[in-house]
Amino acid sequence: AAQLVESGGGSVQTGGSLTLSCRVSGDEFKNYCMGWVRQVPGQEREGVAALSSDGSTEYRDSVKGRFTISLNNEKTILYLQMNSLQPEDTAMYHCAYRGGVGFCFPFTVTRLPIEGQGTQVTVSS
16 A cells, blocks of 8 residues: 655745655555645645646645645655745645545545645744
8 A cells, every 4th residue: 555754844934935745655656646635633624735647736726826736757756845835824734645546636635545644834924
């Protein structure tokens, strides 16, 4: 089964940038959906970005134009480049994965069967 390990979180001020990384291993990665999910304690989980094996990407409205999801050519690291960070972006960020074909959108990545442990992002005003 696929395994995911996130890194790259931290604390930044409003307007700052961070790049999250998710090392992926343990699957063939032929057809897949990968994405990033964020969680604030006591609040609903949010799908942030999704990337499918056909190369298409999707973002929740609040991060469009600020966040970019990408996968390296070796399909070993999933990235989330985050610019113009706002306090409301503060959350634990998890990468998520599903092998096989199917819908791949921010609202579906919250239900992907495999997730990493997460990395904390804190944005201060």
